[in-house]
Amino acid sequence: MCGELRASDAGKQVVLMGWVNRRRDHGDLIFLDLRDRSGITQVVVDKSRSGEALEKAEAARPEYVIAAIGEVRAREAGLENPNMPTGDIEVVVSELLLLSDAKTPPFSPAEDAIQNEELRLQYRYVDLRRPEMQKNFVVRHKVTQAIRAQLSGEGFLEIETPVLTRSTPEGARDYLVPSRVHAGHFYALPQSPQIFKQILMVSGFDRYFQVARCFRDEDLRADRQPEFTQIDLEVSFPTQDMIFGITERFVKAAFEAAGETINTPFLRMTYDEAINKYGIDKPDMRLPAMANLTDVLTPELRETLKIEAALPVYGFVIPGVGELSGTARKSLLSEIRTFFGDSGLDALDLVRLRTAEQFVPLAEEIGSHLNATTVAFNGNNFTADDLAVVITPKLGTPEMWNFDRQWIPKRVGALRLELAKKFADKHQLFEKKGTPDDYKFLWVTDFPMYEFNEEKKTWDAAHHPFTAPHEDDIKSGALYNDKGAVRALAYDVVLNGLELGSGSIRIHRKDVQSEIFRSLGMSDEEARERFGFFLEALEYGTPPHGGIALGIDRIVMLLAGANSLREVIAFPKTAKAIDLMVDAPSLPTEMQMRELHLKTTVRS
RNA sequence: GGGGACGUAGCUCAGUUGGUCAGAGCGCUGCCCUGUCACGGCAGAGGUCGCGGGUUCGAGCCCCGUCGUCCCCGCCA
Numbered sequence: 063m064c065g066e067l068r069a070s071d072a073g074k075q076v077v078l079m080g081w082v083n084r085r086r087d088h089g090d091l092i093f094l095d096l097r098d099r100s101g102i103t104q105v106v107v108d109k110s111r112s113g114e115a116l117e118k119a120e121a122a123r124p125e126y127v128i129a130a131i132g133e134v135r136a137r138e139a140g141l142e143n144p145n146m147p148t149g150d151i152e153v154v155v156s157e158l159l160l161l162s163d164a165k166t167p168p169f170s171p172a173e174d175a176i177q178n179e180e181l182r183l184q185y186r187y188v189d190l191r192r193p194e195m196q197k198n199f200v201v202r203h204k205v206t207q208a209i210r211a212q213l214s215g216e217g218f219l220e221i222e223t224p225v226l227t228r229s230t231p232e233g234a235r236d237y238l239v240p241s242r243v244h245a246g247h248f249y250a251l252p253q254s255p256q257i258f259k260q261i262l263m264v265s266g267f268d269r270y271f272q273v274a275r276c277f278r279d280e281d282l283r284a285d286r287q288p289e290f291t292q293i294d295l296e297v298s299f300p301t302q303d304m305i306f307g308i309t310e311r312f313v314k315a316a317f318e319a320a321g322e323t324i325n326t327p328f329l330r331m332t333y334d335e336a337i338n339k340y341g342i343d344k345p346d347m348r349l350p351a352m353a354n355l356t357d358v359l360t361p362e363l364r365e366t367l368k369i370e371a372a373l374p375v376y377g378f379v380i381p382g383v384g385e386l387s388g389t390a391r392k393s394l395l396s397e398i399r400t401f402f403g404d405s406g407l408d409a410l411d412l413v414r415l416r417t418a419e420q421f422v423p424l425a426e427e428i429g430s431h432l433n434a435t436t437v438a439f440n441g442n443n444f445t446a447d448d449l450a451v452v453i454t455p456k457l458g459t460p461e462m463w464n465f466d467r468q469w470i471p472k473r474v475g476a477l478r479l480e481l482a483k484k485f486a487d488k489h490q491l492f493e494k495k496g497t498p499d500d501y502k503f504l505w506v507t508d509f510p511m512y513e514f515n516e517e518k519k520t521w522d523a524a525h526h527p528f529t530a531p532h533e534d535d536i537k538s539g540a541l542y543n544d545k546g547a548v549r550a551l552a553y554d555v556v557l558n559g560l561e562l563g564s565g566s567i568r569i570h571r572k573d574v575q576s577e578i579f580r581s582l583g584m585s586d587e588e589a590r591e592r593f594g595f596f597l598e599a600l601e602y603g604t605p606p607h608g609g610i611a612l613g614i615d616r617i618v619m620l621l622a623g624a625n626s627l628r629e630v631i632a633f634p635k636t637a638k639a640i641d642l643m644v645d646a647p648s649l650p651t652e653m654q655m656r657e658l659h660l661k662t663t664v665r666s
Numbered sequence: 667g668g669g670g671a672c673g674u675a676g677c678u679c680a681g682u683u684g685g686u687c688a689g690a691g692c693g694c695u696g697c698c699c700u701g702u703c704a705c706g707g708c709a710g711a712g713g714u715c716g717c718g719g720g721u722u723c724g725a726g727c728c729c730c731g732u733c734g735u736c737c738c739c740g741c742c743a
């Protein structure tokens with residue numbers, strides 16, 4: 063292929079087929095760069111060798127598909143191109159075939175990425191020709207193959223589950239597909255294979271996995287598409303540690319397939335710890351934790367800093383920010399106030415903002431505490447280049463932060479991320495160093511079982527309603543009288559602040575499952591209506607089981623160094639869930655509507 | 667549902683205070699060129715300034731609306 067020939071191939075007769083990347087026309091001598099997914103080779107068409115070939119080369123334009131028949135020749139000294147892997151050779155053409163001509167594309171695959179993503183998506187087939195995109199899909203292929211090989215090697219069976227099915231328990235909006243045969247009835251596309259994989263456990267396939275397409279009709283983000291791919295697995299007779307081990311091994315295999323080394327086992331942290339130290343359930347471990355300074359501050363310090371005795375105080379450090387000018391500090395302060403200032407509730411006040419060396423003695427204790435936290439969590443030293451930020455609520459609003467203990471750490475954690483993002487580009491905070499430390503994996507464990515729904519005044523399942531509660535929290539009775547305190551056997555795997563996947567140990571006893579449905583305010587009838595088949599399955603001999611699902615798109619995105627899933631999905635959708643190439647969604651014909659027993663309230 | 671950025675030639679973008687402001691580079695087309703590799707030279711074509719309305723003697727520029735793309739919040743594991 064075009065990218066494979068080397069000096070050792072000199073003298074060989076070859077046929078190269080590919081796209082014209084560039085043409086350099088010297089009159090009676092024409093160079094064509096021929097491109098396929100393996101790379102680019104220079105093809106030389108010399109009139110003195112073949113006048114016919116030269117005529118065809120003159121007619122060739124970028125993106126024509128051609129076949130070049132000729133001999134591989136080592137380039138003469140001084141004519142090599144050290145910038146190309148094939149730069150030591152060229153193919154001297156004896157015959158040229160124009161296999162396909164091409165309109166001038168709206169942008170050239172020979173160029174680097176163009177800015178106009180609308181055009182890229184509309185002409186995706188041209189965009190995908192770009193070596194960068196081809197590289198991404200090679201990575202994607204290698205990653206999925208490595209995962210398949212690893213899991214197969216550990217005794218997992220790959221089993222497919224339906225796409226036309228009924229609502230799954232994740233709680234996002236469903237994509238619905240009308241049934242022609244059953245008037246007024248709809249299939250739902252699965253938000254995950256959750257129920258099926260659990261039933262596969264009931265069926266005795268004790269180790270299942272699937273590269274599964276999932277569908278969720280929610281608004282998009284750079285890291286969220288309406289359809290995405292998960293590596294989904296489930297295991298019978300598991301422990302949490304078993305799931306963690308399996309996951310760590312296949313993630314390691316996936317990263318190695320992409321040429322990256324990572325550290326295992328992953329770090330672990332409980333949900334509570336994550337909220338308290340990072341203010342978020344998916345901490346970016348490349349940044350030092352924040353510190354709760356509330357109990358650290360002496361009365362004298364509080365006096366000096368004018369912080370009332372009872373007020374909580376949080377601090378955090380953004381590393382590598384460097385010296386800030388007075389103006390920069392002022393504008394940063396006002397940015398922080400803007401950040402906090404919208405809701406009225408979160409009227410926090412910034413009391414001190416200094417680089418470390420400017421810490422006056424009175425504030426040293428803050429610095430040293432932040433430093434200790436930093437050392438404890440990141441192995442870094444706290445230096446003068448680090449930016450220390452200390453946050454406390456405004457005076458006179460104590461009831462505000464008492465109703466929800468997580469409220470302040472979450473806000474401060476959000477600011478921490480915001481500032482990190484702000485300084486990241488300037489100070490290369492997240493630049494890869496080519497070491498395993500580029501990838502900070504983390505297990506977040508012991509998620510709460512329930513979360514309170516403020517609007518409906520009910521308790522919802524934080525994960526999904528098949529998640530098993532902690533044994534201890536069943537025994538202690540918390541399950542019945544203190545829902546907010548119940549911990550679930552649910553876990554997330556987080557990489558550099560991005561949620562890669564989540565899973566749980568499931569409920570395998572029908573009585574516990576019914577109790578959970580009840581506690582979620584779901585009546586027996588409702589539970590039967592939605593999941594009756596599943597509850598029944600549980601009654602026919604269910605092994606303890608649990609599993610996890612990781613987003614392959616996100617893994618590949620990180621490995622490809624991309625900022626958006628669209629770079630690693632061949633035919634992705636826009637922020638409004640439109641496929642610009644095929645122009646989907648589209649209006650059905652009247653005939654289709656009739657057959658499907660549908661009427662729409664919208665006029666076309 | 668809300669907030670922000672962007673929209674001028676195929677692409678990337680410039681366009682000042684409303685008055686030669688319809689421009690550049692790349693690409694494209696034609697001609698020339700036997701050692702280029704982002705080839706080079708000469709010539710040329712190419713515009714509903716996203717769309718609609720308004721203000722004005724006059725709008726790419728100001729106002730209102732609308733559409734599209736991207737980012738974020740809400741939402742979503």
